[in-house]
Amino acid sequence: MRVRFWGTRGSIPSPGPHTVRYGGNTPCVEVRTDGGALAILDAGSGIRELGRTLMAHTFGEPIQADLFLSHTHWDHIQGLPFFDPLFRPDTQLTIWSIAGLRPTVERMVRDQMDPAAFPVPFTSVQATVAFGNVGNTPHHLAGYDVRAMAVRHPGGAAGYRLSAGTLGSGTLVYVSDNELGPEPAYASPPGWRDELVAFVGGASVLVHDATYTEAEYERHRGWGHSHYGEVVELALEAGVERLVLFHHHPERSDIELDEWVDVCRAQVRARRGAVEVMAAVEGDELTL
Helix, strand or coil, X not given: CEEXXXXXXXXXXXXXXXXXXXXXXXXXEEEECCCCCEEEECCCCCHHHHHHXXXXXXXXXXXXXXXXXXXXXXXXXXXXXXXXXXXXXXXEEEEEECCCCCCCHHHHHHHHCCCCCCCCCHHHCCXXXXXXXXXXXXXXXXXXXXXEEEECCCCCEEEEEEECCCCCCCEEEEECCCCCCCCHHHCCCCCHHHHHHHHHCCCCEEEEECCECHHHHHCCCCCCCCEHHHHHHHHHHHCCCEEEEECECCCCCHHHHHHHHHHHHHHHHHCCCCCEEEECCCCCEEEC
């Protein structure tokens, strides 16, 4: 599988000279299998440029994609009305989530394009759009398997595990918004962390929320995000090969992100771990 980052920032788009290297668009990640199947993880403002690229390089061929939404907070769906393939009649888009999110993903996607909030109604969408749920058992799609796990975020959210399912292929785990700290507000069931470690376990690439520093986290407990040190510990415990820090704080500059990548790498060395650490960069591509 090939993974490309179109949006790496959390909470709100943050363009400007201090975020130009790591990117200012909100979450969107493209996943391609060797067979050409297209999966999209979240529909933040980064999906706009993904859509423009798809339109420019499909040469009139139909577009078929599966969009996996971690949840429906605005920074994860705000780019969808600007996704050009939505307005092409030969596009087939299935939007996936997990059961139990309230309000439902379908309602939020449609309501976002209500005339009170957006000038073009959802009824003007020309693509064929379907909605479905993914569970914690493998769901087989064209060229890959996917399963989901509920994670800790206000209102609920999902993490996704994608595998091409072929010999020697890699596995991607995407957990965009998740609070690893011991915040009691979630009433997490016993063993939730063990379940998360098993879900993440052995992944080729773990893309995980790393919004805060430890000091910042103390002022934002219950907001649904993790700090750098916690994420590194999860990656070490789960035995992942590569950790990609994601959902960058909107005020985190490129220089500060460089420094925090170094801090995380030092933490791995101190633990005698083998996890490769990097921060998600808009436009970068990884091969699993």
